[in-house]
Amino acid sequence: MFKAMNENAMMAVDGGFYYVYTFYYKTTSSGIVYIGKSVKQVSSWSGATTIYILNGKRVKRPPV
Numbered sequence: 001m002f003k004a005m006n007e008n009a010m011m012a013v014d015g016g017f018y019y020v021y022t023f024y025y026k027t028t029s030s031g032i033v034y035i036g037k038s039v040k041q042v043s044s045w046s047g048a049t050t051i052y053i054l055n056g057k058r059v060k061r062p063p064v
Contacts, residue, residue, distance in 0.1 A: 016044040017041050017042060017043055017044055018041075018042065018044060019039045019040065019041055019042070020039070020040055020042055020048050020049060020050055020051055021037055021038075021039060021050050021051070022037060022038050022039065022040045022050070022051040022052075022053060023036075023037045023050065023051070023052050023053065023062070024036050024037065024038070024053045025052070025053065025054045025055075025063050025064065026054075026055060027054070027055055032054070032063050032064055034064065
């Protein structure tokens with residue numbers, strides 16, 4: 001398991017976690033519609049501030 005991880009990831013295994021907002025969107029015939037939001041737990045070294053999900057796939061920026 002540890003051979004597949006780089007040194008920074010190995011040092012942060014027990015580094016902790018935090019929560020970020022996850023926003024869900026869906027494409028309909030009238031355009032992109034906001035579905036809702038939740039909170040997800042991410043690793044402390046991930047650097048994520050918010051997560052956007054469009055049609056079940058993660059996207060880098062808000063679709064709206």
